Amino acid sequence: MKRRAFLKLVTSTAAAALAAPYVQAQSKKFAGITLRVNGYGGLYDEALRKSVAVPLEEKFGLKVQFIAGTTQADLVKLIANKNSPPFDLFMADSSYMVELLKAGVVDEIKAADVPSIARILPGFREFGDYGVPFSVASVVPVYNSKYITQPLTSYSDIARADLKGRVIIPTADQIASSLYLLGIAEENGGSISNMEPAFKVLSAARPNIVALAQTNVAEVQMFQNEEGYAGIFWDGRAHELRTKGVPVATVVPPKGIYSTTSYLNLVKGMKYAEAAHAYAEQLLSDQGMLGVPEALRYGVTTDVKLPDELRKDLLFNSPERSSLKAKIDWEKLWGARSAWIEKVNTTIRS
Known part of the structure; x- marks a missing residue:
């Protein structure tokens, strides 16, 4: 290699080495x-x-x-x-x-x-x-396929006569986890402005409800311990149960998914x-x-x-499937949350 070319190569390499930290910093x-x-x-x-x-x-x-x-x-x-x-x-x-x-x-x-x-x-x-x-995240009906032979198909199915003493639902303290109430209302001709159909179904489901889960972790444990075989839960948590060996099926309500x-x-x-x-x-x-x-x-x-x-x-x-995601008036829902909590507690415990 000629001396001039060699010096040019060395100079270029040195310049690149000096520039590298600067480029990295940039x-x-x-x-x-x-x-x-x-x-x-x-x-x-x-x-x-x-x-x-x-x-x-x-x-x-x-x-x-x-x-x-x-x-x-x-x-x-x-x-x-x-x-x-x-x-x-x-x-x-x-x-x-x-x-x-x-x-x-x-x-x-x-x-x-x-x-x-x-x-x-x-x-x-x-x-x-x-x-x-x-x-x-979606709140959906779920059921243990080991024990429930007739699949659930809707939110309202928690009131089915064959589920007596087998249903677990979340408490109504968190508005998101109680979205199933809106699902029940709209499945039965109601709306966010007319929740009475939901509370009628909830009243009918009262003999079925074995527990109100205070937390997601508590509900996971209840399903694992087979304290209940059906209910309402988050779709991601239902998957978690399946990974733990519990055959919990997730239901896709045809009239809308509440998320x-x-x-x-x-x-x-x-x-x-x-x-x-x-x-x-x-x-x-x-x-x-x-x-x-x-x-x-x-x-x-x-x-x-x-x-x-x-x-x-x-x-x-x-x-x-995405088209089934229900549109929700969150401001109206937030305003109604206190009344929902009181009504759920009164209905379940009366």
């Missing part, structure tokens, strides 16, 4: 930033950590801290500390979105800032430009909007979108292609 555009997100705890947070937080740190140097708690308590904390918010991003399901918007503690998230918003399926973004929907969607929100006053938008973009990416369903089998909200082994386990796994 690629880590969010290094030194930590986003604080309220968490749901357990497998849910771990799924988001693997599919969203880890890739963001690897790509941008952005760190994400999940702070596990309950949505209700975290919402109170956020509203009480508007001037110094304890979170940068806030996760909440559809029912809590009503309170978030009323309190004015979250900002809009535009498609111009998060291009993958364009991938969200019709009907899954319920609050205009507020919140990015990333997971959907709540989890949203990611940008907290008003947070300092790192660009980093927050990067989080939302990763959340809606194929990798981010599949994290929660792979761990817990809750549904997706975008046009992501579902692997075959995942598709068979998800409730919303086709356009036809």
Whole structure:
């Protein structure tokens, strides 16, 4: 090799070596930033950590801290500390979105800032430009096929005569888990403004109801211990029971499936909007979108292609199935929650 060519090669190599740390530093555009997100705890947070937080740190140097708690308590904390918010991003399901918007503690998230918003399926973004929907959970009828030979087909079937002393339902304390009441009402000619048909069915089901589950964990244990063979539960939790060897079948009510969607929100006053938008973009990416369903089998909200082994386990796994997702007036529902709780307790315990 000629001396001039050799020197040119050495110079180029040295320059590239010197430039490498600079290029690397430039690629880590969010290094030194930590986003604080309220968490749901357990497998849910771990799924988001693997599919969203880890890739963001690897790509941008952005760190994400999940702070596990309950949505209700975290919402109170956020509203009480508007001037110094304890979170940068806030996760909440559809029912809590009503309170978030009323309190004015979250900002809009535009498609111009998060291009993958364009991938969200019709009907899954319920609050205009507020919140990015990333997971959907449905309250559905379930039954143990080992003991129930006649499959349930609707929410109203919890009142069937052959289910005496065999039904487990959630308490009405949480509006999301009591969506089945709206399902029963609308199956019987009622509506969110006319819930009497639901409470008539619930009254008829009273001899069947063996337990009101206070928590999801408690209901899982009840089904595992065969304290009941049918009832109302979350679709993801029904999958969990199947993985534990309990043959719990999930029912698809033909008149509509009642679901709540989890949203990611940008907290008003947070300092790192660009980093927050990067989080939302990763959340809606194929990798981010599949994290929660792979761990817990809750549904997706975008046009992501579902692997075959995942598709068979998800409730919303086709356009036809997605069209069954019932439209819900969350503001009206939130306003009626106290009356629902009182009426359910009176009906069951009278």
